[in-house]
Amino acid sequence: MKTAALLAHPAGHSGSPAMHNAAFEALGIEARYEAWDIPSDGLADALTRLRDPSILGANISLPHKHAVLELADVVQEDAATIGATNVLVKRDGQLEARNSDAVGFMRSLTEAGVAPRGAAAVVLGAGGAAHAVVHALNRAGARSVKIINRTPSKTAALTGRVGGQSATWDALDARAVDVWVNATTVGMAGGAGEGESPIPTGILMAAPKHATVVDIVYAPRVTPLLETARSAGLNTVDGTGMLVHQGAVAFEWWTGKEAPVAVMRTALDGFLRSQA
Numbered sequence: 001m002k003t004a005a006l007l008a009h010p011a012g013h014s015g016s017p018a019m020h021n022a023a024f025e026a027l028g029i030e031a032r033y034e035a036w037d038i039p040s041d042g043l044a045d046a047l048t049r050l051r052d053p054s055i056l057g058a059n060i061s062l063p064h065k066h067a068v069l070e071l072a073d074v075v076q077e078d079a080a081t082i083g084a085t086n087v088l089v090k091r092d093g094q095l096e097a098r099n100s101d102a103v104g105f106m107r108s109l110t111e112a113g114v115a116p117r118g119a120a121a122v123v124l125g126a127g128g129a130a131h132a133v134v135h136a137l138n139r140a141g142a143r144s145v146k147i148i149n150r151t152p153s154k155t156a157a158l159t160g161r162v163g164g165q166s167a168t169w170d171a172l173d174a175r176a177v178d179v180w181v182n183a184t185t186v187g188m189a190g191g192a193g194e195g196e197s198p199i200p201t202g203i204l205m206a207a208p209k210h211a212t213v214v215d216i217v218y219a220p221r222v223t224p225l226l227e228t229a230r231s232a233g234l235n236t237v238d239g240t241g242m243l244v245h246q247g248a249v250a251f252e253w254w255t256g257k258e259a260p261v262a263v264m265r266t267a268l269d270g271f272l273r274s275q276a
């Protein structure tokens, strides 16, 4: 029996065990996924445990996404560019820090029929998730990627690292935006911005009907932003897409097998319903 582990602190509220255990079972892989609650002072020891041959790989979540970059033997290009890792892969006895968020985000767009090539995109937020989203949109050939964030210094750090241009609401023409992505935590259940939308309603109402609004917040599944976007007749993609696909990419890296995405999605839906 092999083990895949989530290293996080706290580690109790993740949907990853449900998704990955369902995927292992569906493919008949003798493995289980465990959530390990690891405080920062236990991180180095946890990485030593991961070197045991019984360990298939790991997910890395808060607060370790940056620290593990320093402790891994190898850092994949995406993880280095984004400046964070969420997946550890074992290769030739080495621990490689990777990032599946950018690829997972792109797969969720593709699944929803959204092609960012040539699109004018606006990303809200400049945290870890925004880094992955901006990187993915740039790589997919978006014509422009504008970033709006509450704290301008963080926007500057993001554009310096992964590209895109800093923008403000005043200077933005919503009629010329094809893809909007909320990569802030605004709208998230239990967070400071619960019940709020990160895009002023008047701006969304001015969006052309072909525009797509993507929210990476997945709880609630239909955020106030997505509700407004739907009532404005816009195409929407909810945050479960990126969550499932970042997991599917990690699963493929660990097992070398195509992830059973539908199985993982059903398991995640069940988990999220149980948490609501």
Ligand code: ATR
Binding pocket: 124, 125, 126, 127, 128, 129, 130, 149, 150, 151, 154, 183, 184, 185, 186, 192, 193
């Ligand atoms: P993650 O790793 O999920 O991206 P994060 O790094 O904490 O999380 O980033 C959260 C993002 O949401 C940040 O861009 C944050 O804005 P600041 O850079 O100004 O902190 C944004 N955010 C959180 N709460 C917000 C709010 N109430 N209004 C606007 N932006 C908010």
